[in-house]
Amino acid sequence: MVGKLVLETTFLVDLERESHRGGDGPAHRFLESRAEDRLCITVTTAGELAAGVSEAERSGWERLIAGLEVLEIDLDVCWEYGRAFQYLKANGLLIGTNDLWIGAGALARSLPLVTRNVRHFQRVPGLSVIGYAGEHPG
Numbered sequence: 765m766v767g768k769l770v771l772e773t774t775f776l777v778d779l780e781r782e783s784h785r786g787g788d789g790p791a792h793r794f795l796e797s798r799a800e801d802r803l804c805i806t807v808t809t810a811g812e813l814a815a816g817v818s819e820a821e822r823s824g825w826e827r828l829i830a831g832l833e834v835l836e837i838d839l840d841v842c843w844e845y846g847r848a849f850q851y852l853k854a855n856g857l858l859i860g861t862n863d864l865w866i867g868a869g870a871l872a873r874s875l876p877l878v879t880r881n882v883r884h885f886q887r888v889p890g891l892s893v894i895g896y897a898g899e900h901p902g
Contacts, residue, residue, distance in 0.1 A: 768802045770870040772879035773812045775896065780828060790897035804833040806869035808862050840872040848888045857887045867891050
């Protein structure tokens with residue numbers, strides 16, 4: 765069955781690093797195992813990736829996100845952000861603002877989020893999180 769997945773920033777950073785080392789690693793193996801799935805990123809992830817490159821490297825950034833569906837921020841995403849923020853704050857579990865927007869983007873569309881920071885994103889209530897590598901503290 766073909767599914768749709770939201771890739772978190774760490775996944776794409778790891779994928780790019782693995783590509784520079786010959787293309788073998790957990791991110792590449794994950795993609796191979798989910799070859800039929802449609803891949804998405806949020807606008808927040810696109811922005812985080814753009815922040816990591818110089819203007820001269822724009823073509824590399826565009827190549828990295830080419831073929832990925834970019835999920836916009838709409839009112840449903842804003843609502844999920846607000847709900848998750850309130851819960852996380854009340855419970856002393858806040859995560860970074862960008863990560864919360866990324867999680868809200870996946871949550872608003874009922875899509876799983878692919879990350880290496882599983883425990884970090886599992887704080888967001890209702891968010892389906894898929895790990896692809898060994899757990900790293902979020």
